[in-house]
Amino acid sequence: MQKSPLFRRIVLRSVGIIILLMETSFLLPFVSAQDATHIPNTVAHNAYHTIAPQTSTDILLNPGEGWVLYGSPANQSASTMAYASVGYMRYDWSSIEPSEGQYNWSIIDNDLNAWVAQGKQFAFGVMNANSSDALQYVTPRWVFADGAASVRCTAFDDTTGKTGIQYEPTWNDPIFLQKVRDFLTALARRYDNNPHIAYIDVRSYGNWGEQHVYGITPSIPLVAADVQTHIQMYRNAFQHTQIIAPWGTPDYNSVYDWAVNNGVGMRRDGMMVDSNGEELVRAHGKAPAVFEFYGSYQWLKAGGYWDGARLRQEVELGKPSYIGMGQWDDDAQTMLADEQQLIGDLANRIGYHFVLASATLPTTLTNGQTSTISLSWRNQGVTYLYKKASVAVALLDNANNVVQKQWFAGSNPRAWGPGLTTTEQTNITFTGINAGTYKLAIGLFQNTTDSNPTYKIGNQGGTANGWYVVSSTTVVNSARSCHILFSSSFSALPMNVCQRPRKKG
Secondary structure (H helix, E strand, C coil), rough: CCHHHHHHHHHHHHHHHHHHHHHHHHHHHHCCCHHHCCCCCCCCCEEEEEEECCCCCCCCCCCCCEEEEEHHHHHHHHHHHHHHEEEEEEEHHHHHCCCCEEECCHHHHHHHHHHHHHEEEEEEEEECCCCCCCCCCCCHHHHHHHHCEEEEEEEECCHHHHHHHHEECCCCCCHHHHHHHHHHHHHHHHCCCCCCEEEECCCCCHHHCCCCCEECCCCCCHHHHHHHHHHHHHHCCCCCCEEEECCCCHHHHHHHHHHHHCCCCEEEECCCCCCCCHHHHHHHCCCEEEEEEECCHHHHHHCCCCHHHHHHHHCCCCCCCCCEEECCCCCHHHHHHHHHHHHHHHHHCCCCCCEEEEEEEEEEEEEECCEEEEEEEEEEECCCCCCCCCCEEECCCCCEEEEEEEECCCCHHHHCCCCCCCEEEEEECCCCCCEEEEEEEEEEEHHHCCCCCCCCCCCCCECCCCCEEEEEEEECCCCEEEEECCCCCCCCEEEEEEECCCCCC
8 A cells, every 4th residue: 555645754754763862872871970961961972081180299389389599599409499489689779770770780680590590480679778788878879869858767687686877768758759660660661571570579668678667767657648659659660570568567457458459469577476477368369478587597496486387377377379488598408407398398388289189071082073171170279379370271192292282261270269179161172183092181371372381280190391191092083074964844854964085986
């Protein structure tokens, strides 16, 4: 009996639906219920697996954090260098600009270049008063000759016992302030946005630039509004480089709250004697904080002030991104010899410390086909990363050369909170890759224009060029386009068309 056209259409339609369901059911068993949650609203074409990368106990030296060494690299040893990420110096203004408009930049440049040659970043400050120095004029004498008001002070340093006469500026004198602005303009013209500079201190007011007048009697302290003027001058001059303001007295707390809300970091230069770091808590989550000891490690120890257990507690409270390892000359070497365990323990606790906790990845990638990747990060440091950062995913060959790199869209390492695990997910599409087996790697970059990852993470599997391999057996298939075709009336058999290159002939 001949079947009607309607009957034939019904049969063809039913067969097509059955084939489509069979094809879908064939794919689904390769994806677990857990994995399917990482690929919402899509049909999985590959198996997904979750990896827990092995962690590492190596000391990580990263931008934006770490132990700080004072003075010249010549004063350091290979051992202290192995723990520190930044070199630091302070200068008298009169040394840098002995005559108006004539600058001895070589003084700063020589230190900067010496630390960069050792693979470190550099930080510095320029002071207008310094009772540790026997100079009568730390603020250049020509500033006063041009009409700025001065105060003849008895300078005293209670850690060295030095005394002397020093001429200090009246800190809110308009001529003095204009000269400072001019100097900062020149300083920023030379050093702003230098990638080798970790930070620059605000040190235009107070003894040692610490925003107090202890040790320079009878210099008169500023009111809060005038302190803000000094910090604002630095903010105006430096548009790209991190600036750090010393905490001076509680009288200026409202200014310091304003400063951190405007991206200015804070430092406390009296640790272990008259501070536990609590003044810096205001900066947490907003800008980096710096610990400096009241005096050298050797002075603290001789005076009965040193307490390693207390420093551990203060790191948890003040949440610094940087800590000075002792101070000048051989002080860091002495401190390391006595406190190597403490310095090692805190090295990965200071600032941020990122560890890749787990990664959910496709076992197989297909050229031109989108796959979902999920990464879970733990921040085991005490505070946030305050520099730019981007995450990338790459396929590496057997020699760890990058075959292709894709950015992990939507990732925000600056938001990875201390003590927390943050999970981020994105879709990745690799194209033009030769079929084969590759390493799938993760990298953290400071700038998307960088050739190699910038940041080290606390995992094993790091390559010489900064990538971290999370899978050594990622298979890449050649391009294959499969899709279902239906006629507009849905009256014909659905066709599963898998397009492959046709052989000639």
